[in-house]
Amino acid sequence: MTGAEIGTAALLAALVAAICACVAGVLGAHLRDERLLLAARNGALAVAAMIVLASLTLVSAFVSHDFSLAYVAEHSSRAMPVQFVIAAFYSGQQGSLLYWALTLSIFGGIVVFHSFDRLRQLIGYVIAVLMGIEAFFLLILNFAESPFSRLPTPPADGQGLNPLLYDGGMLFHPPMLLLGYSSVAIPYAFAMGALIAGRADADWIRVTRRYSLFAWAFLGTGNLLGAWWAYHVLGWGGYWGWDPVENSAIMPWLALTAYVHSVMVQQRRGMLKVWNMALIIATFCLAIQGTFIVRSGVISSVHSFAQSTIGPFFFAFLAIVVVGSTTLLLARLPILKDDHQFDGLVSRESGFLLNNVLLVGIAFATYWGTIFPVLSEAIRGTKATVGPPFYEQVNGPLLIGLLILMGLGPLLPWRRATREQLHHSFVIPLALAGVGTLALTLLGLREPAALVALGGAVFAAVTVFWEYWRGVRARLRSSGEMPWVALSRLISRARPRYGGYLVHLGIAVIAVGIISSQLYQVQREVTLPIGSSFTVGRYTITSLGLVETQIPGARVDTARLQVSEEGGASWDAEPAKVFYTNFNDQPATHVAIATRRLEDVYLVLSGWGDDGTVSIVATLNPMVSLIWFGGIIVLLGAGVSLWPDPVVAPRRVRVAVPEALALEV
Amino acid sequence: MKCKDLMAARVAALLLVLVAGMAVVSPVAAQTVEDEARRIAQELQCPICQGLSVADSPSQLATEMREVIREKLEAGESHDQIIQYFVDRYGENILETPPRNGFTITAWVMPYVAVFATLAFLVWRVTRRERPSNEASEEEVDPQYLAEVDKTFEHVRDERLR
Numbered sequence: 001m002t003g004a005e006i007g008t009a010a011l012l013a014a015l016v017a018a019i020c021a022c023v024a025g026v027l028g029a030h031l032r033d034e035r036l037l038l039a040a041r042n043g044a045l046a047v048a049a050m051i052v053l054a055s056l057t058l059v060s061a062f063v064s065h066d067f068s069l070a071y072v073a074e075h076s077s078r079a080m081p082v083q084f085v086i087a088a089f090y091s092g093q094q095g096s097l098l099y100w101a102l103t104l105s106i107f108g109g110i111v112v113f114h115s116f117d118r119l120r121q122l123i124g125y126v127i128a129v130l131m132g133i134e135a136f137f138l139l140i141l142n143f144a145e146s147p148f149s150r151l152p153t154p155p156a157d158g159q160g161l162n163p164l165l166y167d168g169g170m171l172f173h174p175p176m177l178l179l180g181y182s183s184v185a186i187p188y189a190f191a192m193g194a195l196i197a198g199r200a201d202a203d204w205i206r207v208t209r210r211y212s213l214f215a216w217a218f219l220g221t222g223n224l225l226g227a228w229w230a231y232h233v234l235g236w237g238g239y240w241g242w243d244p245v246e247n248s249a250i251m252p253w254l255a256l257t258a259y260v261h262s263v264m265v266q267q268r269r270g271m272l273k274v275w276n277m278a279l280i281i282a283t284f285c286l287a288i289q290g291t292f293i294v295r296s297g298v299i300s301s302v303h304s305f306a307q308s309t310i311g312p313f314f315f316a317f318l319a320i321v322v323v324g325s326t327t328l329l330l331a332r333l334p335i336l337k338d339d340h341q342f343d344g345l346v347s348r349e350s351g352f353l354l355n356n357v358l359l360v361g362i363a364f365a366t367y368w369g370t371i372f373p374v375l376s377e378a379i380r381g382t383k384a385t386v387g388p389p390f391y392e393q394v395n396g397p398l399l400i401g402l403l404i405l406m407g408l409g410p411l412l413p414w415r416r417a418t419r420e421q422l423h424h425s426f427v428i429p430l431a432l433a434g435v436g437t438l439a440l441t442l443l444g445l446r447e448p449a450a451l452v453a454l455g456g457a458v459f460a461a462v463t464v465f466w467e468y469w470r471g472v473r474a475r476l477r478s479s480g481e482m483p484w485v486a487l488s489r490l491i492s493r494a495r496p497r498y499g500g501y502l503v504h505l506g507i508a509v510i511a512v513g514i515i516s517s518q519l520y521q522v523q524r525e526v527t528l529p530i531g532s533s534f535t536v537g538r539y540t541i542t543s544l545g546l547v548e549t550q551i552p553g554a555r556v557d558t559a560r561l562q563v564s565e566e567g568g569a570s571w572d573a574e575p576a577k578v579f580y581t582n583f584n585d586q587p588a589t590h591v592a593i594a595t596r597r598l599e600d601v602y603l604v605l606s607g608w609g610d611d612g613t614v615s616i617v618a619t620l621n622p623m624v625s626l627i628w629f630g631g632i633i634v635l636l637g638a639g640v641s642l643w644p645d646p647v648v649a650p651r652r653v654r655v656a657v658p659e660a661l662a663l664e665v
Numbered sequence: 666m667k668c669k670d671l672m673a674a675r676v677a678a679l680l681l682v683l684v685a686g687m688a689v690v691s692p693v694a695a696q697t698v699e700d701e702a703r704r705i706a707q708e709l710q711c712p713i714c715q716g717l718s719v720a721d722s723p724s725q726l727a728t729e730m731r732e733v734i735r736e737k738l739e740a741g742e743s744h745d746q747i748i749q750y751f752v753d754r755y756g757e758n759i760l761e762t763p764p765r766n767g768f769t770i771t772a773w774v775m776p777y778v779a780v781f782a783t784l785a786f787l788v789w790r791v792t793r794r795e796r797p798s799n800e801a802s803e804e805e806v807d808p809q810y811l812a813e814v815d816k817t818f819e820h821v822r823d824e825r826l827r
Contacts, residue, residue: 236721243716342791350791357783365776372763372772384769385710387718387761394776523703523720525731606723617723 004069007057007148014050014105015138017043022131029124029197040127041116047134048109055102058095058147062088068154071095071147077160077582079553087171088161093310094147096178100291101137104130104182107211111186115207119193122204126193133185136317144310160553163580163588169229177222177249181287183215184252187259188284191277195328200273200335205263209496210642216260217638219253219287224631235589235604237523237619239627242391247370248293251363252286258359259283265352268414270339274329275356277336281325286363288318344416351409358402365394392518400453403511406504407433407459410467429466433459453515460508464501471498495640502637509630516623523619530612537620538566539601541573545612555579556590559605559614565596575605575616600624702734705747710761718761 021043028036058071062085067073075088075095090099108130116123141147161170190204226249231239240246259279265272292314342349369386376384411425437455445451468487475486491498524536533542544560557577564570573592580588592603600621607615706720711727719727719734730751737747751759763769 235723236717238721241716241721345788345791350787353787354784357780357787361776361780361783364779368775369772376763376769376772380768383758384763384772385758385761386763386772387710387716389708390762390772393762394773398776398780522700524699525728604723606728 003057003061003064003066004148004150007054007061008146010050010054010057011138011142011146011148014047014054014101015135015142017046017050018131018135018138021047022128022135025124025126025128025131027124029122029128037116037120037124040124040131041112044105044112044127044131045109047131048105051098051102051105051138054148055089055098058098059086059089062086065158066154067156067158068150069147070149070151073151073155073158075158075161077158079157080160083171084161084166087165087174090174090178091161091165091170094141094145096174096291096294097137097141097145098147099175100178100182101134101141103179104137104185105134107183107186107214108134108189111208111211119190119203119207122190122193122197122199124193125196126189129189129192130185133189136313140310140313144313160580160582163554163578163583163586164233166580166588167229167233169225169233173222173225173229176218176225178291180215180217180219180222181252181291183211183218184256184284184287186211186215188280191280192325192328195277195332198332198335200332200337202263202267202270205267205276209263212256212260212263213638213642216253216256217635217642219249219256220638221631221635223249223253224627228628231624232591232593233589235591235617237521237602237604237617237621239624240388242366242369242388244370245294247366247391248286248290251366252283252290254359254363254366255279255283255286258356258363261352261359262356265349269349271342271349272353273336273338274333277329279356279360281321281329284325285318285322288314288321292318346412346417346422348409348412348414351405351412355402355405355409358398358405362395362398362402365398366391369394396449396453399511400456403453403456403460403508406507407456407463410463410501410504429459429462432462432466436462447519450515450519454512457508457511457515460511461505464505464508467501468498491640495643495645499637499639499641499643502640503634504637506630506633506635506637509633510627511630513623513626513628513630517621517627520622521619523617525606525615525617527607527609527613527615534618536618537599538568539618539620540564540566541603541616541618543614543616546608546614551578553581557605557608558590559608559616561592561603561614561616563594563601563603568596573601573603575603577605595625598623598625698735698738701744702731702738705734705738705744706731708748708761709751709759712755712759 021040024036024043025040027033028038028040058069061069061072062076063082065072065076065078065085071092071094072088075092076085080088088095090096112123112127112130115126119126187204187208190208194200194204223246226246227239230241259276262272262279263276266276292311344350369390372386373383376382407429408426411429413421413425433455436458437451440451440454440458445454468490471490472483472486475481475490476483479486481489522537524534526534528534528541528543530543530545533540535541540563542562542564544562547558547560549556549558555578557579558574559576561573561575562570563573571594573594574590575592576590577587578590580586589604594601600619602619602621604617604619605614606617703720706727707718709719709730711717711719711722711724711730713726714722714724717727719730734747737750742750748760757764763772765773
């Protein structure tokens with residue numbers, strides 16, 4: 001058997017197993033038949049095993065340069081370094097769909113295995129939904145877009161990768177984002193399982209908490225890595241362009257962010273049941289749409305490297321998901337009665353609700369902007385342009401509102417705030433945030449928008465430190481521990497809560513980076529003869545001329561520049577353009593970035609003349625590195641939240657404590 | 666009770682005002698011709714590129730357009746005049762944002778209508794539900810008793826922290 005035959009057979013076997021597991025799951029749950037449930041579980045594991053086999057086959061075909069496979073020939077070449085040859089796995093449509101199915105099958109296998117005994121009443125339906133989703137992807141992989149289709153005559157060498165993809169970002173950004181998309185299916189499957197089984201409690205939320213956070217962290221990291229990649233590779237000085245593909249990647253993340261907040265209200269107070277269902281359905285639909293827009297070529301953008309005909313499949317699937325889930329939700333409305341009502345307008349609950357309104361509002365505005373050109377064409381016959389300034393102006397205020405709310409929310413008590421409580425918990429953080437904002441004005445910031453936005457970020461950060469401080473102080477008073485012991489015990493006793501605060505801190509840091517770089521970016525464009533120089537900000541940039549070099553498979557034109565900082569260091573910068581032999585009309589940009597005191601000196605070679613003059617676009621981006629740094633804090637916080645509990649016993653106690661006291665958020 | 670409602674309303678109003686007030690995010694005032702030129706270029710879409718503004722596009726045409734903007738600024742033309750110049754030549758779609766008039770104003774208005782309508786609906790629902798349960802509970806409970814309960818809770822919480 002050749003590799004291609006093994007792969008094809010494994011995909012077919014996976015499809016059959018997925019359909020069988022789906023049927024067994026439904027029947028097993030409906031008839032309460034233990035053996036059928038076990039069969040469904042084993043079927044799900046078999047699907048995972050088969051997809052892993054198919055994926056390994058494809059990887060080995062890539063590594064051994066088996067150009068008889070069309071997919072391998074189209075996406076790799078012998079000259080490519082091995083890590084890019086492996087990454088080429090998900091660089092095209094078939095491979096990324098296989099990767100999607102692979103990650104879902106592994107994650108799904110783990111969660112099904114792990115929660116099989118805990119949620120017996122609905123696990124059959126959960127398996128059925130997961131396998132139904134798998135079956136859809138396997139259907140495409142088997143019959144529409146197989147990664148194992150063969151070429152009649154294998155070429156001597158493959159076409160290689162698009163030069164834009166030759167970057168470290170390629171190794172991390174697509175797999176992270178696709179992993180985020182696919183893992184959203186897990187909380188969705190559990191939600192649907194709970195609906196089908198007619199369970200209105202929060203068990204499914206508890207079981208999927210970690211998986212939702214995983215999906216959230218991966219989607220977020222995927223987006224942030226995409227921004228980092230764009231910043232380093234595209235060379236226009238920015239990191240986010242509100243391109244349709246970027247929009248469709250951020251929307252599920254926004255909806256999922258709303259979801260991970262609002263489920264806390266259901267866990268804690270048994271409220272917002274219908275809303276949480278609606279949110280997870282919306283998140284899953286947005287994730288499917290994100291996968292679809294990247295991979296279908298429906299919308300032309302810098303991200304669509306694939307053009308294909310699977311559009312109708314995805315539309316049909318999306319339609320089934322939307323109609324099916326909505327019908328199910330409507331049918332179950334009578335059992336989804338909330339256990340409690342809102343006690344007060346000012347409370348933690350309403351804080352969460354406002355957070356949801358803002359997050360969903362941002363997602364909606366983004367969606368609206370993305371579809372508006374099409375809408376406008378349908379209604380008045382002309383396409384309207386909706387560019388980045390639109391999103392900045394519409395989403396900016398909502399994002400600032402969210403930032404301020406991030407400071408307010410954690411300080412609000414559950415149920416209802418009394419005046420004394422508000423006074424007690426708000427005075428100091430607000431005062432500190434006020435002092436911080438005042439300090440910013442003293443530093444020379446005058447623009448109201450910048451002050452409000454940065455003040456909001458300061459407030460959000462202050463709240464995090466304040467909450468940590470309050471917790472540590474309470475432990476210090478009551479137990480006399482060393483401060484660092486108190487801190488680590490505080491965190492380990494309520495990881496979801498204190499991990500969540502760390503995430504907030506990271507987001508505040510990212511916000512500072514975004515606000516500063518958006519509002520205070522400086523850009524200069526000059527053409528420099530050899531030996532001449534120009535000044536931008538605190539830096540003087542001198543041209544030493546242009547060098548042309550050859551590297552394997554490409555020609556590189558490099559501008560040799562010397563940058564000297566006013567009263568400080570000086571360094572060499574070598575921005576370049578790379579012309580790959582197979583992609584001569586698409587030169588890749590090598591940006592020269594140097595970070596000085598949190599300010600990026602971002603140099604791009606935009607053109608050159610025969611006489612050695614170089615055209616340079618110099619951009620000063622203040623605080624951009626805070627965006628990446630904040631991302632690391634966010635991941636750290638998510639890690640703290642996700643860390644498994646070492647001891648199970650103490651958790652039981654929590655049930656007995658009056659809910660107003662339980663420390664878990 | 667009344668006092669609390671007032672407080673709640675105040676906080677809610679404050680939040681609304683904060684969010685609404687920000688609707689007019691004013692860009693940082695430009696200081697030099699270069700910065701002003703870049704600001705204008707950011708408002709125009711490069712006619713031959715996909716999704717890049719004149720400011721960010723590396724294409725020849727965008728470079729020439731940036732040059733035109735600089736020349737016009739140096740000749741004393743205003744921001745609006747320059748924008749109008751490009752709209753006259755390339756049509757309305759050269760603008761990065763849909764015009765705030767006619768049909769395209771819906772692009773701007775819809776998101777805020779949605780957000781504020783949802784907020785209004787939620788506030789209405791929460792306050793409508795609040796009344797009956799409040800009156801029943803508040804009148805019966807003795808504030809001194811509440812204070813004692815609070816104290817006990819504090820104690821329990823300290824225990825838990827240990």
